[in-house]
Amino acid sequence: MASRHLIPALLCVPLNIASAQEALRALLPPGATPPAPLAAEVTAPPESPAGEDVIYDSLCITNEQRYDNGFGSWCGGGDVFGGRFNYETADDFVLRGDCTVTSMTADFVSFLADPTSSACVSFYRLTGDGPPDDEAACQTVSRDLVVTPFSDTVFGLQGHRVRAQISCALPPGRWAAVMQPISGDWGYVLGSTSPNPCGGDASISTWNRLGRGGLHDCCQIACTRDCDFTWYNLGESHGDATLSMRITTEPCEPRLGACCFDDGTCREMGDAECSSEGGAFQGEGVECGRQCLCPLVKEFTAQCRRDGGRIRAVVRFTGPHADGQSVTIRIDEQETSVPVIGRRARLRSGPFSGEHVVAMTDPDCGNRVVVNCGG
Secondary structure: OOOOOHHHHHHHOOEOHHHHHHHHHHHOOOOOOOOOOOOOOOOOOOOOOOOOEEEEEOOHHHHOOOOOEEEEOEEEOHHHHOOOEEEEEEEEEEEOEEEEEEEEEEEEEEOOOOOOOEEEEEEEEEOOOOOOOOOOOEEEEEOOEEEEEEEOOOOOOEEEEEEEEEEEEEOOEEEEEEEEEEEOOOEEEEEEOOOOOOOOOOOOOOOEEEEEOOOOOOOOOOOOOOOOOOEEEHHHHHOOOEEOEEEEEOOOEEOOEEEEOOOOOEEEEOHHHHHHOOOEEEEEOOOOOOHHHHHHEEEEEEEEOOOOOOEEEEEEEOOHHHOOOEEEEEEOOEEEEEEOEOOEEEEEEOOOOOEEEEEEEEOOOOOEEEEEOOO
């Protein structure tokens, strides 16, 4: 049985060829030889059911034997280490609408030919450049698994491709996904430290973090030794890696946003629909306002008339499409709504003296002028 010193090293340190062979030899009785890898070739999981979308797919890492590392991600280890452990490795992906995740597939190597019958799948929200949230937004135990063995020719361990059917409703944003097979075996999720290992697919990111220890509702393992509940950035210590995994969803409900058209009109729709109709999408959740007038602004001028210090500001448009709408012009802190008549919006205000900042603030197209009305 492995020593107390070896156990945390195996769990925490990313797997490479030398460490895998050394670890396996340490677990065997004197004179014993490691078991031969399974003879099966790497096999792609069944095609996603009709009506499901693949929103993340980096299984080419295993299919083409491009993996060069493995990271502890398992619920168990009792048959390998004599104690049960709960470790997570997460990789990030992006949702651009309200989505229900229907399956997650990940590739693992383990010490024993112990096919798992259940897996813990977790999704953590990511904010900015920070680590995943401590608590999962969705976490579930899936017993609806398809486990496909494959021959691990890189590390010489047992290969398992695990596909879990799940149902997790998630809003748009960046998410960190984790799969942990549950069994007495112990294993590592495979990954590649090469940039863009699957040909630069936009759905594949190269950020991941390692969470260690903890009690999960789905793992049902209380940490009693070497406990550390902090997410660690693997990119800082071992280099960025992309995990070999695939995520599918039901067709996502796109978040609507403002779509600007050449005539200055605005309609709220999804990004794809906006592009197909020749519009410019302003972002999810952005409501239609006056922002679509900006491409139509030809000129913004402001000057202070010498006869009484009155400021005159004029917005000129490229065509008649803005006619009947309005813009907001601000002089220092005073804002005024000005109607567009034909191709112009005109404001006269004052009297003033000294310097003043004149700007169009709605829509805010970056138009600002400093005028001097003298003493």
